[in-house]
Amino acid sequence: MNLKRFAALTKAGIQESLQYRLGTAVTLFSNLIYLALVYFLWKAIYASSGKDVVRGMTFEDTMIYLILATALFNFLEQFIVWDMSRSIQSGKIILDLLKPMKYRIYTFWSYSGAHVVQFFLTFTPTFIIVCLLTGGAIHIGVNLLFFVLSTVLALVVNFNIEMLVATLCLYTESTWGINIVKETIVLLLSGVSIPLAFFPETIRGIVSILPFRAVYDIPLTILLQKNGADQLSGLLPMLGMQLCWVVILTIAGNLFFNHAVRKITVNGG
Amino acid sequence: MNEKNNLTNQMPIHKRGLKFYASIYKKIIIQDIKSKMSYRADFIISTVGMVMTNLAGFLTFMILFHNFPTINGWDYHHMLFLYGFSLVALTPVQCFFDNNWNLRFQVQSGDFIKYCFRPINVFFYFISEVFDVKGLGQLAFGLGTLGYAWHKIGLPVTALNIGKTIVFLITASLFMIAIMNFAAATCFWIIGSGYVMVIMFRFKDFARYPASIFSGIFKIIFTFIIPIAFVAYYPSLVLLTPDKVPVLSWLSPLFGVLFFYLSYRFWMLGVRKYDFTGS
Structure with a gap:
């Protein structure tokens, strides 16, 4: 019964995303230009360093990491904070709260369709191109399976971070400010801007216990089989860490939302 | 007569x-x-957010230099100069042209029509509606960085140099304003083009690296089509290498005005197209 509801929401999301075909094409094109920028920057950086391997990362490793991180970023991106603040302003949130489904669960599944579309339209093509261009630098095997598993966990962690921040906005009525803080922290500490391998040891120690690493760095590390992710003994702690954050953030998010929803002030709903 | x-x-x-x-x-x-x-709380949080983005950008910069002491022949202080220069040049687009971010929502909902009914320039009216105070934090941050790098490089503080700095900072900011005008105006034609603005805004982070890193077709793209090479690199060369300033640097004020004008025409073309749909 529940599954049927979820499937319906996913389907609606897929149809909605496919509406904006021109928008998707533009997105893909701008991403290519963005990746060209990343390529030139790191090429120059490695060329001037005079070394092939810096912090265990070759130029090729860094590029694969950053390209896939960008693709993953597009695939996982959600606009819950914006959508929620807009539906508070318009009063639409009341209708969503009255639905015979928990608000958090409803939001999660209504985004799932967009994720499915993005996965096939942005992540998969990027992944195939990177595989072909680098000719075997990415090991194809059981790591793909763990990568998918890890990505699903990453998706849930990301959703929970988004949802926590969106809930925070119910109190502050400041969307832009809160959202930019979140975006900055997530982009920097998850490894999308600079691979975490380049961070100085002390900062890395702190970053490695924070949940942001679970969104981009862990899935990519598993895919690229770095840091001992090719062995079960290295792999399990990473997946375990993700799972821990899923549990912690889900519980915290639920408690926080249930508390906040009683305080909502909707103007003119 | x-x-x-x-x-x-x-x-x-x-x-x-x-x-x-x-x-x-x-x-x-x-x-x-x-x-x-x-909305005092919103104002304070937004300002904190702005400071945080600048700090994060700076941290990214420091982490890079922690691993790589030079980039394409540019040392730490010269890079810092470029970084500060780009931050100051990005302030006008943040402070005065922030309403471009709202354009697509207004166009989609139909609220944009209100701007077309006033007997003043539509672009002027729309843009002047928002002044973003928190951009001033970025200005302070940028000026501090620029001043520090200026001092460390040992550039002479003369009236000529300061005059050049002001002229070429204005030039640089014209390019960024134009890029964002173009990006925002795409929403008149393409639904769901919000991502164009987001990605163009992310491009600005690359303005702080020397444009000499680009080669081939991309050198042309990033110089003349998406001119991020002009947001800091070419204008700042006037100060950093006074003995051999490239022709493009001297021409940049001219290009800046031209590019801004073109973006304005493009924006207004979108408005006319919007008028015709009558939505």
């Missing part, structure tokens, strides 16, 4: 036009700041 008369007749009208727009701008801005001040 006739021509001379025409000229003298037109002059006062032109002057009044500027004065007229300046007085309107002042009125609109005061309204905007008043309404922002009524």
